[in-house]
Amino acid sequence: xxxxxxxxxxxxxxxxxxxxxxxxxxIVPPFNTNKTLELGAKYTPEAHCLPxxxxxxxxxxxxxxxADTMLIxxxxxxxxxxxxxxxxxxxxxxxxxxxxxxxxxxxDQGFKELAARVRKVSGTSNIFNIARVVNDAKxxxxxxxxxxxxxxxxxxxxxxxxxxxxxxxxxxxxxxxxKGSKEILKFLKDIEKKLKKxxxxxxxxxxxxxxxxEIYTTIEPYANFSIERMLxxxxxxxxxxxxxxxxxxxxxFKKALHLPREGxxxxxxxAYLKSMVGGHAHHTIGNTVVHAKKGYxxxxxxxxxxxxxxxxxxxxxxxxxxxxxxxxxxxxxDEMTGEAGFNTRVEAFVDLIRKRREEHLNEQNKMLxxx
Amino acid sequence: xVKVGIPRGLYYYKFSTLWEKFFTELGAEIVVSDKTNxxxxxxxxxxxxxxxxxxxxxxxxxxxxxxxxxxxxFLPRFTSISRKQYICPEVxxxxxxxxxxxxxxxxxxxxxxxxxxxxxxxxLAALYTGEFLTDDKKKIKTAYEHALEAYRNERRIMKSGxxxxxxxxxxxxxxxxxxxxxxxxxxxxxxGHCYTVYDSFINMELIHKLREYGIGVVTLDMLDYQESxxxxxxxxxxxxxxxxxxxxxxxxxxxxxxxIDGIIAITSFGCGVDSFVIELVEKxxxxxxxxxFMKLVLDExxxxxxxxxxxxxxxxxxxxxxxxDNNVSTYR
Numbered sequence: 001x002x003x004x005x006x007x008x009x010x011x012x013x014x015x016x017x018x019x020x021x022x023x024x025x026x027i028v029p030p031f032n033t034n035k036t037l038e039l040g041a042k043y044t045p046e047a048h049c050l051p052x053x054x055x056x057x058x059x060x061x062x063x064x065x066x067a068d069t070m071l072i073x074x075x076x077x078x079x080x081x082x083x084x085x086x087x088x089x090x091x092x093x094x095x096x097x098x099x100x101x102x103x104x105x106x107x108d109q110g111f112k113e114l115a116a117r118v119r120k121v122s123g124t125s126n127i128f129n130i131a132r133v134v135n136d137a138k139x140x141x142x143x144x145x146x147x148x149x150x151x152x153x154x155x156x157x158x159x160x161x162x163x164x165x166x167x168x169x170x171x172x173x174x175x176x177x178x179k180g181s182k183e184i185l186k187f188l189k190d191i192e193k194k195l196k197k198x199x200x201x202x203x204x205x206x207x208x209x210x211x212x213x214e215i216y217t218t219i220e221p222y223a224n225f226s227i228e229r230m231l232x233x234x235x236x237x238x239x240x241x242x243x244x245x246x247x248x249x250x251x252x253f254k255k256a257l258h259l260p261r262e263g264x265x266x267x268x269x270x271a272y273l274k275s276m277v278g279g280h281a282h283h284t285i286g287n288t289v290v291h292a293k294k295g296y297x298x299x300x301x302x303x304x305x306x307x308x309x310x311x312x313x314x315x316x317x318x319x320x321x322x323x324x325x326x327x328x329x330x331x332x333x334d335e336m337t338g339e340a341g342f343n344t345r346v347e348a349f350v351d352l353i354r355k356r357r358e359e360h361l362n363e364q365n366k367m368l369x370x371x
Numbered sequence: 372x373v374k375v376g377i378p379r380g381l382y383y384y385k386f387s388t389l390w391e392k393f394f395t396e397l398g399a400e401i402v403v404s405d406k407t408n409x410x411x412x413x414x415x416x417x418x419x420x421x422x423x424x425x426x427x428x429x430x431x432x433x434x435x436x437x438x439x440x441x442x443x444x445f446l447p448r449f450t451s452i453s454r455k456q457y458i459c460p461e462v463x464x465x466x467x468x469x470x471x472x473x474x475x476x477x478x479x480x481x482x483x484x485x486x487x488x489x490x491x492x493x494x495l496a497a498l499y500t501g502e503f504l505t506d507d508k509k510k511i512k513t514a515y516e517h518a519l520e521a522y523r524n525e526r527r528i529m530k531s532g533x534x535x536x537x538x539x540x541x542x543x544x545x546x547x548x549x550x551x552x553x554x555x556x557x558x559x560x561x562x563g564h565c566y567t568v569y570d571s572f573i574n575m576e577l578i579h580k581l582r583e584y585g586i587g588v589v590t591l592d593m594l595d596y597q598e599s600x601x602x603x604x605x606x607x608x609x610x611x612x613x614x615x616x617x618x619x620x621x622x623x624x625x626x627x628x629x630x631i632d633g634i635i636a637i638t639s640f641g642c643g644v645d646s647f648v649i650e651l652v653e654k655x656x657x658x659x660x661x662x663x664f665m666k667l668v669l670d671e672x673x674x675x676x677x678x679x680x681x682x683x684x685x686x687x688x689x690x691x692x693x694x695x696d697n698n699v700s701t702y703r
Contacts (some may be wrong), residue, residue: 033581043546044644045650046643047641047646047650048647049643049646077457077611078457078459078460078463078611078612079456080643080644080646080647082611083610083611083647085606085607085608086606086607086608087647087650089607089649090651092653094654103608106610156479170622255687271534272385272389272467272471273467273485274448274467274481274483275448275463275464275467275485276450276463277448277460277461277464278457278463279459279460282544305422305641306641306643306646307643308459308460308643309460309462309464310462311420311422311423311461312460312463312464312465312467314420314467314473315420315423315464315467315468315471315472316464316467316472318471318472319471319472332422337476347620366440
């Protein structure tokens with residue numbers, strides 16, 4: 001059994017450390033490119049969402065390298081993600097490739113089935129062993145998010161353009177040479193030190209932009225044309241509250257242990273969206289409010305075409321925009337790979353918030369918020 | 372008398388009797404918005420985000436139509452209408468979408484309907500709704516029971532195959548194109564959410580047209596839900612959308628029953644649930660039967676000619692399959 005998994009930002013490092021520790025055989029699929037999307041779109045109906053198409057693309061590319069089992073996470077919410085496992089399996093059968101899909105979630109059949117699936121992946125049924133490995137993987141996730149956060153802050157202040165990206169990019173490929181959570185964690189710590197040492201402009205007061213929206217599109221750089229890097233190199237500090245480590249801690253650990261897991265963002269969103277609609281709609285709205293309260297200059301809302309929960313939040317965001325006086329721009333990603341149009345919109349938005357801040361400082365607040 | 376406005380959209384097409392009976396028993400006057408028309412869609416599309424699907428936009432239009440006509444507006448928040456199942460996220464969030472984008476709303480009766488954990492929650496929802504109008508718990512209880520009875524009665528009638536005339540949207544509001552009667556012994560299943568199947572404006576009088584062709588119509592409401600739920604167990608993971616269970620289980624029942632000559636699936640552009648469900652259904656139909664299957668996607672563009680052409684071609688194909696030969700492709 002050779003395992004593979006879809007790409008979501010740097011999650012492959014977490015999955016790698018997890019599978020290394022179990023000693024399972026696996027293949028990291030090639031990074032997402034236009035080729036991946038092309039492959040995925042070829043075999044899926046047009047109405048499916050972008051993440052699903054890329055998942056199929058990852059699956060096919062990994063299959064060419066010899067993988068025969070795909071590991072994904074699931075859910076049972078009204079969002080389509082909960083049904084990806086079944087649909088991926090059906091798609092694989094239809095294409096005619098031999099690919100098993102293991103969904104890590106609590107299925108209809110209960111915890112026993114989950115345990116069986118974990119055993120299949122790990123090859124061990126020692127619960128302490130599994131718990132330790134999962135905990136180590138969580139530590140890797142937390143460390144990764146620290147690096148990402150640091151890179152975002154440094155990028156907006158770097159003295160030599162591109163110095164952060166040089167370290168950041170090399171780490172993404174170099175990490176594949178390390179094996180097991182211990183080595184990876186050590187390597188990540190080194191990278192963090194390297195990043196910390198980079199000289200920065202201490203006096204800079206960069207514009208601050210929050211990124212909210214659907215988790216896949218906000219995290220996977222291919223799905224958002226590396227918006228974090230793009231903004232960072234324009235001298236804008238980016239913040240993204242929805243992270244993989246946060247997701248692992250909140251939606252896997254706390255949910256399984258039935259701990260309260262309502263963060264500040266969800267509390268803030270209750271005024272706008274009372275009931276659960278699945279996906280990250282609550283986080284999107286709540287984080288926009290949180291960013292506004294922290295004095296951010298703007299918020300960019302990203303989601304793939306046809307994402308149901310985010311359509312709900314898109315309809316609600318103008319109210320947040322007005323109440324908190326924060327500019328919000330919604331960008332919807334589909335299969336069109338025209339990066340220039342995307343850049344233009346982001347640049348225009350940054351120009352707008354820069355102008356807006358200047359006028360704020362001169363106390364002549366005439367700019368319209370939004371668009 | 373207190374006026375309660377009910378938008379004629381989304382789950383009105385399923386629960387109209389229940390709601391109307393309930394509010395009347397409580398002594399309220401009911402104002403239902405006008406039937407869907409061009410203006411409804413236009414107004415709705417103007418106020419709604421462009422990415423939302425057609426039924427949501429139409430619902431917006433109905434709410435706008437009610438402004439100024441009623442003291443209360445009934446905008447229930449659906450989370451789930453059956454055990455362990457969800458509703459589409461857009462429908463679940465439509466109330467908040469409306470509250471945050473239409474500024475001048477009358478008082479909203481914002482009942483949450485969540486039967487995911489227990490079906491007894493429907494009584495709690497009724498109690499919450501009733502308390503907007505009266506303090507008398509007993510009165511609410513009686514009204515709830517009567518409404519439930521009326522609703523069950525209507526469901527029973529529908530199951531026997533009688534259409535409760537497209538929920539009071541009497542047919543023939545649009546001039547039909549010249550339709551020639553094709554047959555008298557063909558039955559077609561129309562698959563879709565209740566708010567696309569029974570809203571005769573947005574589906575361009577599909578059901579009326581089929582009847583004029585002389586074709587019998589079966590909808591998902593005529594099938595047994597428990598049976599559908601049972602049939603869905605063949606999937607590795609149960610569908611967690613109520614509509615998905617109904618459609619997938621329903622289609623298996625229809626295939627096994629063998630009494631239908633064609634399946635028309637209507638879906639609205641951008642419907643996330645349908646993108647998966649109709650896909651599953653289509654694969655099922657194509658792999659396990661030779662029943663002709665056609666998918667029609669609806670959006671705001673109401674170009675009827677193209678719609679009619681496809682429908683006519685589909686119907687002619689079914690008729691010829693029956694009379695001339697059996698070699699006509701099942702594809703469209």
